[in-house]
Amino acid sequence: MPELPEVETTCRGLAKVLIGKKITEIKTLRSGLRIPFPEDLSKYMNGTKVISVSRRAKYICINLSNGYVLIIHLGMSGRIIIGKKEYVLNLHDHFIINLSNSQKIILNDPRRFGLVTILNTDEMESSKFFRNIGQEPLSDDLTPELLCSKLKHKKIAIKLALLDQKIISGIGNIYACEALFRAGISPKRKSNSISYKRASKLVNSIKLVLTEAIKAGGSSIKDFVHPDGELGYFATKWRVYGREGEPCLCNHQKNVLIKRIIQSGRSTFFCPACQR
DNA sequence: CACTCTCCCTGAAAGC
DNA sequence: TGCTTTCAGGGAGAGT
Structure with a gap:
């Protein structure tokens, strides 16, 4: 399930392989994925060089020498192989x-x-894919003040707010659960009831879980590439995600079990004792 | 406008 | 054992 850390490690792995290389040919083996592949993809890509590889939210951006950028989203089950x-x-x-x-x-x-698409670099940020996307959680743009101001008028549960890419970009179901656990905040808490103090804790937790996951990706995969060429996936030990019915890992609670609830059709895992 | 629900898709796992 | 059902989830778009 590629969220920000998996996409980030995929980008770093791709950068090592791609930067400075010339694209000779592309092949599409079906008409498209969630959206059709652009018809004239070859025209934009063949013969260009890769300048850099970057990430925005959960999108991989492969910047080409002709001023275009190839956009890849891994969706839910996508993976890149070298x-x-x-x-x-x-x-x-x-x-x-x-x-x-x-x-x-x-x-x-x-x-x-x-999805795969291609955009003019100058028009990327204003494209439908990026124009409504929120702040990057690992940038200095994400501050407690900013999070507070975005949550102030929201009645939705904080877990759902974290999944909303317009508020913060790149967080998926796993890291939303993990960040809330680290911050000691109930996933059911209304967004508009998040105090500055809680927002501050939450911002720290988000940055921490994402940074740790990226670090785990870098250290568990040699130079971000598996022996079989696969990029970006690695085993992380989650503290709440997927641990329904197992004991909470905190030190101060005994015999408290991790609970699973459904919020807007998505599983949420949390500790009812630690998270308030 | 704010929010929830449904759909797309396949494969793993659970249920019978 | 083998078939059927359920579930996982990012994001778009429909529905309330």
Whole structure:
């Protein structure tokens, strides 16, 4: 489930492989994913060089020498594979980039919730993909003051506010649960009841869980690339996510079990004793 | 406008 | 054992 940390490590891995390389050919193996592949993708990509790889929210941005940027979203099940010349296609490989050094970048996505598109770099921020996206949680833009001002008029539960990409970008279900646990805040608490003190704790927790996950990705994968070429996925030990019925890991509560509830159709895991 | 619900899709896991 | 059902989730768009 690629959220910000997985996308970030994928970008760092891609940067190592892609920067300075020339794209010789691209292949689309179906008409599209969540949205159709742009018809004239080859026209924009063939013969260009990769200048840099960046991330915005959960989007991978591959910046090309001709002023365009290839946008990849991994959706829910998407993954990027670095393949050699002799790479054999697998089920659910949908999009391939061939490089001049005969390496290949493969997008594999069983559930096809991902997307691939291309934008003019100057128009990227104002495009429909990015114009409503909130602050990057790891940038200095995300402050307790900013979070407070965004939550002040919201009646929705804080967990749902964290999932709203217009408020903060890049947080998904797992890290929303983990950040709330670290901050000791109930996922059910109304957004407009978050005090400055709680917002401050929450901002710290968000930055902490995301930073730790990126660090885990970098250290558990050699140079951000698995031996099989896969990027961005790594085992993280979560404190609440997926731990329904298991004891809370805090020191001061005994025999308190992690609970699972459904909020807007999504599972939320939390400790009813630690989180208020 | 604010918010919730449904849908897209496949594969793993649970249920029968 | 083997079939069927359920569940997972990001984001768009429909519905309340």
